[in-house]
Amino acid sequence: MNAAGMAPARLTRWIIGVVVGGAFLVPLVGTFLYTLRDPAGGVTLAHWASLFDPAHAATLRPILLGLGNSLILALVTVAIVLVVVTPTIILVNLRFPALRRAFEFVALLPISIPAIVLVVGLAPIYLQIGRALGTGAWTLAFAYGITVLPFAYRAIQASLDAIDLRTLTEAARSLGAGWPDVVLRVLVPNLRQGLMAASLISVAVVLGEFTIASLLNKQVLQTGMVVVQKQDAFAPAIFTLLSLAFVFVLLLIIGSVNTGSPGARVRKNTTRKAS
Amino acid sequence: MTIAPLTAAGPTTGSAAAVSPEAAPRASSRGAVASALAWIGLLPFAAYILLFLALPTILALGSGLFDDAGNLTTENLAALAEPTILLVFGNTVWLSLATAVAGSVIGALVCWAMLGLADAHPMRRVVDAGASVLAQFGGVMLAFAFIATFGLQGVATLLLKDALGIDLYADGPWIYELPGLFAPYIYFQVPLMVITFMPALVALRPQWAEANLTLGGTRAGFWVHIGLPVLAPAFLASLLLLFANAFSSYATAAALASQGAPIIPLQIRAALTSETVLGRENLAGALALGMIVIVALAMWAYSAVQRRADRWRR
Numbered sequence: 001m002n003a004a005g006m007a008p009a010r011l012t013r014w015i016i017g018v019v020v021g022g023a024f025l026v027p028l029v030g031t032f033l034y035t036l037r038d039p040a041g042g043v044t045l046a047h048w049a050s051l052f053d054p055a056h057a058a059t060l061r062p063i064l065l066g067l068g069n070s071l072i073l074a075l076v077t078v079a080i081v082l083v084v085v086t087p088t089i090i091l092v093n094l095r096f097p098a099l100r101r102a103f104e105f106v107a108l109l110p111i112s113i114p115a116i117v118l119v120v121g122l123a124p125i126y127l128q129i130g131r132a133l134g135t136g137a138w139t140l141a142f143a144y145g146i147t148v149l150p151f152a153y154r155a156i157q158a159s160l161d162a163i164d165l166r167t168l169t170e171a172a173r174s175l176g177a178g179w180p181d182v183v184l185r186v187l188v189p190n191l192r193q194g195l196m197a198a199s200l201i202s203v204a205v206v207l208g209e210f211t212i213a214s215l216l217n218k219q220v221l222q223t224g225m226v227v228v229q230k231q232d233a234f235a236p237a238i239f240t241l242l243s244l245a246f247v248f249v250l251l252l253i254i255g256s257v258n259t260g261s262p263g264a265r266v267r268k269n270t271t272r273k274a275s
Numbered sequence: 276m277t278i279a280p281l282t283a284a285g286p287t288t289g290s291a292a293a294v295s296p297e298a299a300p301r302a303s304s305r306g307a308v309a310s311a312l313a314w315i316g317l318l319p320f321a322a323y324i325l326l327f328l329a330l331p332t333i334l335a336l337g338s339g340l341f342d343d344a345g346n347l348t349t350e351n352l353a354a355l356a357e358p359t360i361l362l363v364f365g366n367t368v369w370l371s372l373a374t375a376v377a378g379s380v381i382g383a384l385v386c387w388a389m390l391g392l393a394d395a396h397p398m399r400r401v402v403d404a405g406a407s408v409l410a411q412f413g414g415v416m417l418a419f420a421f422i423a424t425f426g427l428q429g430v431a432t433l434l435l436k437d438a439l440g441i442d443l444y445a446d447g448p449w450i451y452e453l454p455g456l457f458a459p460y461i462y463f464q465v466p467l468m469v470i471t472f473m474p475a476l477v478a479l480r481p482q483w484a485e486a487n488l489t490l491g492g493t494r495a496g497f498w499v500h501i502g503l504p505v506l507a508p509a510f511l512a513s514l515l516l517l518f519a520n521a522f523s524s525y526a527t528a529a530a531l532a533s534q535g536a537p538i539i540p541l542q543i544r545a546a547l548t549s550e551t552v553l554g555r556e557n558l559a560g561a562l563a564l565g566m567i568v569i570v571a572l573a574m575w576a577y578s579a580v581q582r583r584a585d586r587w588r589r
Contacts, residue, residue: 008390013388016387020381024405026431034430080323084323087316088319111574113567114525114540117563120338120560121331121333125330145327149328204411215548222414226415229419236419237423248405
């Protein structure tokens with residue numbers, strides 16, 4: 001892939017890298033320096049230390065409450081992806097190949113519908129949900145399942161395309177496995193990378209979601225940060241850096257999960273499960 | 276084609292030798308049961324999509340078309356033609372278009388610079404991972420980062436004032452208004468461009484460059500006659516995606532813009548949350564309708580151009 005005739009000269013490359021990279025570091029470095037600012041002048045670690053200060057806990061409460069809700073939401077959303085979305089993707093690929101294009105269209109549709117538009121229609125629905133299931137923050141997971149659908153679909157479909165679904169299924173069936181066994185003991189281990197990637201990206205999206213939560217009056221991590229920011233601007237800046245680092249690690253895991261020799265892993269599973 | 280081969284596979288391939296004459300009808304009735312079960316298997320997802328994607332979309336768009344009594348009306352849509360709303364729509368399109376163009380040009384330059392690095396080069400991995408993170412970074416936290424750096428008490432603002440005597444906000448705190456949205460928007464547009472445009476650039480075949488040089492062409496000639504025409508559809512598709520991305524964004528502006536509602540998503544918030552003016556909820560529906568028409572047009576053009584772009588990837 002080394003494209004000698006197409007790539008820019010070394011100097012051009014460096015100029016682009018330094019100028020763009022530098023510009024992108026400015027807000028990040030700026031935020032970090034901001035968290036070290038001593039109101040009296042100078043540099044201090046007090047804002048970082050105050051995260052663990054009981055006296056400061058009351059101010060931070062909205063963030064911690066929101067973080068707790070967001071983690072529950074992440075769990076329920078991942079459950080929706082694994083229990084509702086994944087079996088449907090497998091079913092469509094296996095039994096309804098004619099529906100694949102239509103299914104893909106539906107699964108990618110949420111990209112084209114802005115969350116702010118969706119929330120206008122979700123408001124009356126959540127009034128009813130509030131009456132039936134209570135106003136707990138976890139109910140937001142139903143809406144979040146839709147938000148993460150395109151990302152989850154892409155990850156799972158890509159790993160389905162990488163295995164020989166039909167042969168695996170027919171082999172398992174002819175050896176006497178029932179459908180639950182086929183899905184849970186043959187397909188799921190082979191799709192592990194796709195399911196992992198779909199779950200992690202769902203967690204990242206849920207932790208960063210603000211639009212739907214704030215307009216439906218639910219307390220999540222992002223809405224908590226907005227509340228706290230009005231009293232203490234330093235804590236949200238610290239949480240911004242922490243979540244950025246967290247998402248960076250999540251995406252590094254997705255990256256290494258995807259690049260870790262898939263062929264070898266698929267072969268190993270297939271032989272073990274089929275024998 | 277859909278069901279028969281698989282359901283038949285169980286009874287026939289497994290025990291082909293032992294098939295008795297009576298087995299055939301039993302297998303086909305079992306096939307019918309299995310096929311009915313397969314259709315039932317689609318139901319949970321279908322119900323979920325209906326309830327949380329189709330219904331809210333219909334409710335959002337429908338509320339723009341009906342009045343409180345449930346009669347079809349164009350009154351709410353007439354609000355779309357009000358000068359103030361039109362101005363905000365214009366501002367939103369301008370913001371989205373300008374940041375999409377800036378983001379796609381800068382992003383394409385970054386992709387081009389990365390062409391010179393091998394696939395496994397560490398710098399390439401850092402840029403890939405960084406782009407994925409920063410494309411997800413748009414929202415409340417991005418607004419905080421910009422406030423901490425360029426806000427009235429921001430690190431860069433004070434540095435510029437103290438060291439160079441430059442007052443960024445001599446003309447008022449424009450970072451909290453429409454002009455302040457451009458830089459944060461470009462900040463999440465560029466990484467998205469890197470993610471979406473890089474595959475197209477990687478698909479450029481080195482043989483084309485070699486053929487061009489062998490036939491006596493120049494490097495500049497390669498880009499003018501081969502590279503840019505081949506990449507143009509992919510670039511346009513990414514640009515449209517960036518436009519839709521900026522047009523749909525809400526959180527960054529919601530956390531940053533404290534004064535008024537300079538873009539349509541914030542107008543929808545104002546219409547949704549205002550309790551003082553009766554019937555404002557239907558205005559939110561009309562605004563949502565206007566938004567989705569523009570986003571749908573952009574996404575439709577995107578998929579049309581993308582199909583054209585995919586020709587060169589085979």
